[in-house]
Amino acid sequence: MAFKYLDHEADIGIWASGRSLEEAFCEGAKAMFNLMVDINTVEPIKSISVEVSAPDIPSLFTEFLNELLLLMDTTGNVFSNFGVRIARGKEGYLLHGTAKGEPLRSEKHNIKTEVKAATYSGLKYWKAGGTHNLRCVLDL
Amino acid sequence: MRIELNKISDYVWEIPKTGSMLVPGRIYADENIANRLLADVRAGKEWNALKQIINVAHLPGIQKASLAMSDVHPGYGFPIGGVGAFDTETGVISVAGVGFDCNCGVRTLKTPLALEDVEAKKTELADALFEIVPAGLGSTGKIKLSVEEINEVLVKGAEYVIEHGYGLREDLEYTEEHGKIGGADPQNVSMRAKQRQFKQIGTLGSGNHYLEVQYIEEISNPKVAEAYGLSQNQVLISIHCGSRALGHQIGSDYLKILESASKKYGIPIREKELVCAPFNSDEGQRYFSAVNCGINTAFANRQVIAHLAREAFERVFGLPPEEIQMLYDVGHNTAKLEKHRVDGEEKDLLVLRKGSTRAFGPGRKEIPKAYQKVGQPVLIGGTMGTHSYILHGTERGMEETFGSSCHGAGRRMSRQQAKQRWRGERLINDLSTKGIIIRGHSLSGVAEEAPGAYKDVDEVVNVMHLSGIAKKVARLKPLVCIKG
Helix, strand or coil, rough: EEEEEEECCCCEEEEECCCCCHHHHHHHHHHHHHHCCHHHCCCCCEEEEEEEEECHHHHHHHHHHHHHHHHHHCCCEEEEEEEEEEECCCEEEEEEEEEEEECCHHHHHHHCCEEEECCCCEEEEEEEEEEEEEEEEECC | CCCEEEECCCEEEEECCCCCCCCCCECCCHHHHHHHHHHHHHHHCCCCCCHHHHHCCCCCCCCCCCEEEEEECCCCCCEEEEEEEEEEECCCEEHHHHCCCCCEEEEEEEEEEEEHHCCCCCCHHHHHHHCCCCCCCCCCCCCCCCCHHHHHHHHHHHHHHHHHCCCCHHHHHHEEHHHCCCCCHHHHHHHHHHHHCCCCCCCCCCCCCEEEEEEEEEEEEEHHHHHHHCCEEEEEEEEEEHHHHHHHHHHHHHHHHHHHHHCCCCCCHHHHHHHHCECCCCHHHHHHHHHHHHHHHHHHHHHHHHHHHHHHHHHCCCCHHCCCEEEEEEEEEEEEECCCCCCCEEEEEEEEEEECCCCCCCCCCCCHHHHHCCCCCCEEEEECCCCCEEECHHHHHHHHHCECCCCCCCCCCHHHHHHHHHHHHHHHHHHHCCCCEEEEEEEHHHHHHHHECCCCHHHHHHHHHHHHEEEEEEEEEEEEECCC
16 A cells, blocks of 8 residues: 655664555565665566565564565565565464566666665554554664 | 653763663763753654663663763664673673674774875776775675685684785784684574675675775874874775675574574563573574674675775775775674673673774773774764764773773764755765765765764764763864765
């Protein structure tokens, strides 16, 4: 549905919302990549699968974002389009999904700031009036 | 929310130990800095530094006080500018006390050139540095490492890259821990972390990282300046960066491990980012070992960048690399085992410095022989438009702050606010009229780093100087700044 940035002196907070939990996760990923490049310039040419698990939803969000950072470094791609499925397992939550994008090119993607990591700071998941909300602070 | 902040002396403030706090909070600040911290609390800012100082004061085994230096501002878990010293038997270790960029720090090199030698060729120098030193999102270094080679970097740090031709053997003498900290077992670093590092050795990164050519505008302490080999108008090179993606991945990996450990050992957590493990537990020891690997990676990284900077100076000025010597290399995101006096007794402590520079005074065995009498150089990075400083460590700092100082100016405005207020192109033009050449890979990145988004570095350093924690030696002014 949407994402926005929250003021934090040294780093930055992201807030993502969606009509489903899955949509909120995808918006969060877009928020993070839009800090690094203009995501509108990134074409979803390559598709890479993502799989993470965590004991609860907030930790799953951090895990997901950190996994995408790892995939960016190891594959050389930036991503703009995401699709995920989240299931509840025995020991918490499992996320399966895909990240679509293309190799990072400074002349095409208007590179901005590197994100070092998604932190547990300000990490929160809440539901309000049918909207799923996620929030965390990213280390820049 | 109300937080009591009492003035103890002109430059020291205290949050009294109340409720379940184990120690008080102690902040080095003048009225202006203290008022800003209180204003954040009054405005109801969720992420405020005083609250973070209080949270750290609750961590098991913390000694004396939860400390904050004069550049304090909100971080994640620990405030930036925060220091916590922990008993090695009863204390904990936390990712938030080190940060995701292990051993982010500053290395300063001394050139034999004076301001007037560089002025005429400044643009050429900026272009050479910008071309030679990889920086910015997605940049890769010239060195491509295999897993086995990365494992060697994790253990041998700067020494490994010097053995492979990146720098001089004598650089190690002037690097903290001789560029190679012990207790670094690569088995404690995940393959994922190593995979992220294959191409990143010798890259600057982005955000607040930089490579700057500066000159000494003023010497405040001629005796110490002489011991450091510094003189008026001398041109220096400063490199600010850390352990790159490998360090970031160590943080992400161990955040999960320490989250489970907090539950396993029943450690009450006031903010999720402050998850921690007893230092003596298996989890705590593994994380500490991984941090040491990250520390060595950062030393290696700054070593390679220093080599590249020497290359640029050789190209532009025909200066042989050995004529550019090290002043010092010191980290400001670290976990270190150190001996300090607590209540008159010498104790083994784990000192976590999150955005705080080690500032050891005279006589400490950890500092280079040449600096034994005057204390170590404390390298304080300003912004691309303002001063940087070289201070020296003092006995007072050893007594009061476990030998720790501020590390920079400290932000006062968020990156979002900065981008709304400044434009990259305009800033670059404005600074060029002041004689400072900026080369950046990202215009929005330059806007985020606008000098106006930071506290006044002169004021921040004055607090350290006047409180006697670290004393001024030299004030530097930028000539060229390379940003990611």
